[in-house]
Amino acid sequence: MSPVPRGALIVVEGLDRAGKSTQCEKLCRWLEQEGRRVKHMRFPNRSTPIGKSIDSYLRGETQQEDHVIHLLFSANRWEAAPQIIEHIRSGTTVVIDRYYYSGAVYSAAKKNPNLTLEWAIQPEIGLPKPDLCIFLDISSTDAAARSGFGGERYETSEMQKRVRNLFQELLQKPQNKEMVAVNAGDSMEEVHETMRRLGNKLFEGEGLSKPLKSFDY
């Protein structure tokens, strides 16, 4: 009997209000309609003990030193890593709303001189590496015009501008070839169609016949 083909690891990234949650949902529904097993995850996962302290920090209820909160975000991914690996191994495709790309850029955007992008990426080394990372690209002005913007820590236009520049920096690095920018200013349906095309390319290509990689920098 031939082994079960592994699932794909697909991440959706972008600024707040870029449309990540909307598009992850649509992508999962489409993959299911295509007959694939799908697990939808998101980071931060606010339901674990680590996630609960991240949640209270994001809501402004507690304070954390910049490095400490950075490492908690990373630990929140590490605690889920065995589960991600097991899903992929057993043939389930995992779609994740934010991952270590957000982890690196939001912390580096704080302009703490001791917390550079290079420093911020280190604790992520070894995590399951996505086969595809779709960066939903939108200007901070267009994102701010969408409903619901402005509630939590980091949702200021200055911060969002720096975050976007740092995402662009990650996109240009040769080690992040799995990152693809998609214009998030298009209509929901247009964005979804582009994402379906990227999904089809991934499932038709050679990549998934190879083992899941670990992130290295």
Ligand code: ADP
């Ligand atoms: P995120 O998860 O990136 O913060 P959401 O998916 O929650 O973004 O979307 C933020 C808001 O923008 C929601 O009100 C959503 O309905 C709306 N929205 C999402 N995608 C689009 C789009 N392509 N065009 C216009 N509005 C959108």
Ligand code: 2DT
């Ligand atoms: P949402 O739950 O609305 O996506 O916002 N963040 C996220 C970090 O600073 N580091 C991380 O590692 C991750 C995953 C981005 C979550 C907020 O937390 C920020 C916005």
Ligand code: MG
């Ligand atoms: Mg969201």
